[in-house]
Amino acid sequence: MPSTETAPAPDAPHEPDVPQEAVAPLMRGLAVLRRLTDADGALSLSELERTTGLARSTVDRVTGTLARMGYVRLDGRDVFLAPHLMELGNAYLAALGLPGLLGRHADALADELDESVSLAVADGDGIRFVHQATRRRAMSLSFRIGDLLPAERTAPGALFAADWAEAEWDRWRTRRAADPRSAGFPAVPPGSGPDEKEFAASAARAAERGWSMDDQLIEPGLVALALPVRDAEGAVVCVASVVSHTSRHTADSLREAMLPRLRAAVASWEVLLREHADGSAGRRVPGGAAPQDPAPGAPGLVPRPERAAKAPPGPGLADWTHASKQELGRGFIESLARGLTVLTAFGEDRSALPLTAVAEATGLARATARRALITLEHLGYVGAEGRLFRLTPRVLGLGFPHLSRMPLPQIAAPHLAELSRRVHDSASLAVLAGADVRYTARVATRRVMSVHITVGTRFPAHATSLGRVILADLPPEARAAWLESVEPEALTPYTVTSRAELAAVLERVREQGYALVDEELEQGLRSIAVPVRDRAGVVVAAVNVAMHSSRRSVEECVGDVLPELRATVARIEEDLRTAGRFAHVPEV
DSSP, X not given: OOOOOOOOOTTOOOOTTOOTTOOHHHHHHHHHHHHHHHXXXXXXXXXXXXXXXXXXXXXXXXXXXXXXXXXXXXXXXXXEEOGGGHHHHHHHHHHHOHHHHHHHHHHHHHHHHTSEEEEEEEETTEEEEEEEEOOOSSSOOOOOTTOEEEGGGSHHHHHHHTXXXXXXXXXXXXXXXXXXTOTTOTTSOOOOOOOHHHHHHHHHHHHHHSOEEEESSSSTTEEEEEEEEEOTTSOEEEEEEEEEETTTOOHXXXXXXHHHHHHHHXXXXXXXXXXXHHHTTTSSSOOOOOOOOOOTTSTTOOOOOOOOOOOOOOTHHHHHHHHHHHHHGGGSOHHHHHHHHHHTTOBTTBSSEEHHHHHHHHTOOHHHHHHHHHHHHHTTSEEEETTEEEEOGGGGXXXXXXXXXXXXHHHHHHHHHHHHHHHTSEEEXXXXXXXXXXXXXXXXXXXXXXXOOOTTOEEEGGGSHHHHHHHHTSOHHHHHHHHHHOOOOOSSTTOOOOHHHHHHHHHXXXXXXXXXXXXXXXXXXXXXXXXXXXXXXXXXEEEEEEEETTTOOHHHIIIIIHHHHHHHHHHHHHHHHHHTTTSOOOOO
């Protein structure tokens, strides 16, 4: 378990001067989420009690409420962050608009340059990543969306500091005096970084040149080149960075090779921002929907895919909190749930909202929404501009860094465990790997006679229920090409080996939405599988339940197991949709 004995995080609330109307349970719940985030997603209940200073009964009630909301998962005495928590960070990123508008262009630039590319925004006297396009190498960038870094140790930080007023420099000096080695920034190795004179000079150079360099300030070997991305009024809305390693580039060679190409890409992105601003002029509230892209061909630009609309939060959320209170009694803290619900009121085309709109979007009374906003503003999660409220980058500090790198097997694992518990048989997740399926997650049952398979095991796809539901989703041409590329082997007397018959079987599987394989992989083994789809509706994996054929008939598999299997996959897909909205979810 990662240590939590670090300096206070720079986004920790200052308990003195707490507004009289602040919602104490909401403050406690956010403190628990911050501690879990600092601990990389997991702590025991006793560790939460110790690190938050809350009474054990309070920790139990807070974690019980967060578990009810799907934001954490309880496993015995341990508490784990859950993918559904990412909806809070998603609300900020959607309201910000930049990842939806520029993210895939940054991905394309990373492919073009074969180096990692990131987008960062200012967060107090630090910088926080809102998009990462990382190259997979032995020596690769490990920063995540939502990670907070000290400004003085980053290339983007110098560009943001170039525009600081004296009050912002004073805040930086106060933080540096309290935490000279950046111990409150868990994402970076401890280190002092530049002193005030050096950082001020770096900011001045960045202002003069229009770009900045990080020559191993964060850690030895890491070099980065950064350029500001400006909106139609010339304000810096984010900073784009190209990040490399000294095994590939020195700071000078990175600048020489990448500066012209990064400038060209940023210029094309600024065109997008201007066109987006023009297209949003008639909207009630500026949002994050991307306009039509300009003509292709500019560096770092890719065509815009279609996106599925997401319903905004509504009164049903407030009704749910009330029903949960009725069911769980003192174990459910309604004011905590309502306060967190306020964060989900913001999003695409809802980046700045007045109190009335927040209350309407959540179904909360104005007074309740107002107290939540006062609390969130005090803690730095919401900023106020006159009568309008906006989410701040600090919202990403609520679990997003850890959860944004969670792979599909880890997302699926607790759901597989629950499925196995309910049906009393083994449950597995697998992906297609050429002619085979490869198991990526598995929960086995303890029986005298059971199915013994481990993660990493491969079986011929044509003879497995997992392989068939994945293959059935392929376009007809790709499915036919796959069938032509393999030599179906008879593994038992019942294995289908005829390509024509297999093609007919896959078509039936596609129509019915599940596959049942009876003793084709091994005699006595029966399994049933359904596909797992990503946000775009593409099958990326499959889940099955496997058993000895004496345990259930084929009819019982379809009548009893299939509904449980489909319900489990629906929950996995819900988590996958949330996790994959602004982050890439690895399949393995």
